[in-house]
Amino acid sequence: MSRKLLEFVQDITRLLAGESDEARILARGRERLAGLVAVDDWLPDAFAQPHPQYYQQYLLYADPLDRFSIVSFVWGPGQRTPVHDHLTWGLVGCLRGRERETAYERQADGSFRATDTRLLLPGQTAAVSPSIGDVHQVANDLADQPSVSIHVYGLNIGRVQRHVFDPDSGAAKSFVSGYASSVVPNLWA
């Protein structure tokens, strides 16, 4: 195991122990995440495995008191999330492949409209939160190979109840995303 993930966990632990302002957490965390995804040489293969049908969400680390979590998202060719929210701050850093992130805003009639689409290349980052825009869809923009990104959230993202949306009707459905594996990396192995 590379030291990179351990050092990232340590930095986020220290950042959150000393900072409660969301804008500063997002700014500092995003710089730090950009550093983590700058070079694709540290993620163990077991946490980068695509599934033939579903995108995979591998927990890499979670704070035991739910202050943050770090997840590896793995999309097979053409796979994508539904339109969804997070109910906390979140950071996305593309590690491998190419991702397409589409931001959504709720309209007066209750529906959701796509307001912005960005491509994320390896090393690039994005942020979400209820205060800056919390509803989006993320897709693998490649038709022939997996994409992998590293996400950081201000709670245990796989265990909380949040929502997927039908953008046209605005209808919300509660869901708990869970995790694809019963193990996480040993940061000291």
Added chain:
Amino acid sequence: MSRKLLEFVQDITRLLAGESDEARILARGRERLAGLVAVDDWLPDAFAQPHPQYYQQYLLYADPLDRFSIVSFVWGPGQRTPVHDHLTWGLVGCLRGRERETAYERQADGSFRATDTRLLLPGQTAAVSPSIGDVHQVANDLADQPSVSIHVYGLNIGRVQRHVFDPDSGAAKSFVSGYASSVVPNLWA
């Protein structure tokens, strides 16, 4: 994954955030560890696998800032540790089988003498530290089946340099014990 290990990690995290007195950490931690090992229904099989030749040390959780670690020790029939130190406080709770713990004290001539031998049955606990006696040997007391115990230490026990001793001569050899697996349990799976 049972909630028991998660709740133990949370309790130790909170205990160490609010308490720095070693005697109180050992007393409260030991009560809590006794609760964890009272019923053997929560340790995933992957972290209870004996090795035909060597006792195994599986990391279950480590605090990212090295404030504590939790380890599953698995002894095959007849296996045992060398005589060793820890250089921090430590707690041992027997989960399965039967363990024999022998405490050692350094003598005026530099050698180590066994001062106390205890059998640990499932649910029973022991403590070590530089202030109460830090040198011991732990063995599987069963000739025909594995024993498993859960250990908690005041640092990342698999990554620090500590010592094994030849009890007769008192000669010390530095070692770093490491961990038997590159993954740890996902406490939220």
